[in-house]
Amino acid sequence: MTSQSVPKISPLSNFRVVLCQTSHPGNIGSAARAMKTMGITQLYLVNPAQFPDAHATALSTGAADLLENAIVCTSLDEALTGCAYAIGLSARKRQLSHELVNTRVAASKAVEIANNQPVALVFGTEMSGLSNAELDRCQLLAMIPANPEYSSLNLAAAVQVMCYELRMAALENADLTPDITDKINELATLESVEGFYTHLEETLLHIGYLNPAAPKKLMERIRRIFARIRLEKEEVNLLRGILTLTVTPRKHDKY
Amino acid sequence: MTSQSVPKISPLSNFRVVLCQTSHPGNIGSAARAMKTMGITQLYLVNPAQFPDAHATALSTGAADLLENAIVCTSLDEALTGCAYAIGLSARKRQLSHELVNTRVAASKAVEIANNQPVALVFGTEMSGLSNAELDRCQLLAMIPANPEYSSLNLAAAVQVMCYELRMAALENADLTPDITDKINELATLESVEGFYTHLEETLLHIGYLNPAAPKKLMERIRRIFARIRLEKEEVNLLRGILTLTVTPRKHDKY
Secondary structure, rough: OHHHHHOOOOOHHHEEEEEOOOHHHHHHHHHHHHHHOOOEEEEEEEEEOOOHHHHHHHHHHHHHHHHOEEEEEEEHHHHHHOOEEEEEOOOOOOOOOOEEHHHHHHHHHHHHHHHHEEEEEEOEEEEOOHHHHHHHHOEEEEEEEEOOOOOOOOOOHHHHHHHHHHHHHHHOOOOOOOOOOOOOOOOEEEEEEEEEEHHHHHHHHOOOOOOOOOOOHHHHHHHHHHOEEEEHHHHHHHHHHHHHHHHHOOOHHHH | OHHHHHOOOOOHHHHEEEOOOOOHHHHHHHHHHHHOOOOOOEEEOOOOOOOHHHHHHHHHHHHHHHHHEEEEEEEEHHHHHOOOOEEEEOEEEEEEOEEEEHHHHHHHHHHHHHHOOOOOEEEEOOEEEEEHHHOOOOOEEEEEOOOOOOOOOOOHHHHHHHHHHHHHHHHHHHHHOOOOOOOOOOOHHHHHHHHHHHHHHHHHHHOOOOOOOEEEEEEEHHHHHHOOOOOOOHHHHHHHHHHHHHHHOOOOHOO
8 A cells, every 4th residue: 555545534643542550661662553553643651650661662663753752641631631532441341331332333433523623542551451530531431342251452452453443434434445456457348258158168068068968057157156256358368268278279389 | 241241153263363484472472362352262373483482372361272272384275274265464465466355344254254164364474474375375365454654563463453353243243143144055165276276277287378387477367366256165176077178078979
């Protein structure tokens, strides 16, 4: 994918990721990398155990710029300054009955708001997630619908999933699905596909595969195979080349 | 979410994650953890640089059982044995235009097939992804629509995103309980499709279609055609029947 082919996705620039009381600096680096791969760049750190840190930088690989620009805060309120909406991420249901949605639904809501105003994604500690006091600062609780028998996503993995959903929602929102299929090869016309079927039938009669008295049934099964794909123009030529040589083999020494 | 509230998600048990030539054992451990959080448990390792390994086990945390049950293979073909479909993950566009879709579309297709037969998700090395030879073994190429300016997801992060999408698709699928798809014909296993390719290559050499000095290029184009069709078991038999008669035609009067 070239950068030219992708439209500017403005809501993504309105997101900030807030990591609360992160214990392991390596997780901050991995989270920064995860964010940047999805086009989200604003990182806020509330009372990190250790930051800046060489291990964080090492794990961020090409996203060291996010660490350099990270804003270290002493309270969640400080990190949320200027935001219109805050979404708390949780691996489990909570007693406090916040509005709870899955990450996909949350991303869709978040992008809608981020079209106009800043939105925060708030992640708790590696061990215990968000405290109830922290959750109280959030308007929505989002949950990754993980395996109930083992729902322990690594912090950076949770950041990756949420940021991925934000990017997918932003792309959908922009109604500009990423242009991953660049040039599309020319499809064969239906009449040239029919020409191929005729050629194939003649060839199969020639080699004795079809019963000349009743060739239809097998031809229907063969049509069913090729009908499932849209053959390209060049592919029809390729297949007909094979058929021609099936009837009149070429000597190898012609090469 | 309690286990009672979650329906039995059978397609997830039909997925295997195949990691090719992984350099860092820690990534194997992190990938195992990512898989298990999404309810996917079958891990195949093709020529890992180092395995088993203490660092892998440490990073797998509660998913050490996946490492214990991981199957180490010496070739991708071996890892794909028994699968009906293989999806290659790629961070970038490739020259050979496989059918290329984003991870969400890929997950939806994958779950549809995994309702009945095993499906593989194939990941390349940390540095360079899948080789073209490895991609040739896949029917579909899936891409995470990452930031074009920095698309370098960590291997385990890519596994996390893909497995998350599979789980989301499976949950969605399970919601639509009415079984409106009547009988689905059994797909051919990947090894039987490979058997067909070998048979086809021999036949094309026999009739002089392929240059014996360089058969690969045309075979890649032909693989691209059949990769788009998900061949059924009976269809592989039918096509191989044609190949047999191409080499040794049957007299018409045998009917």
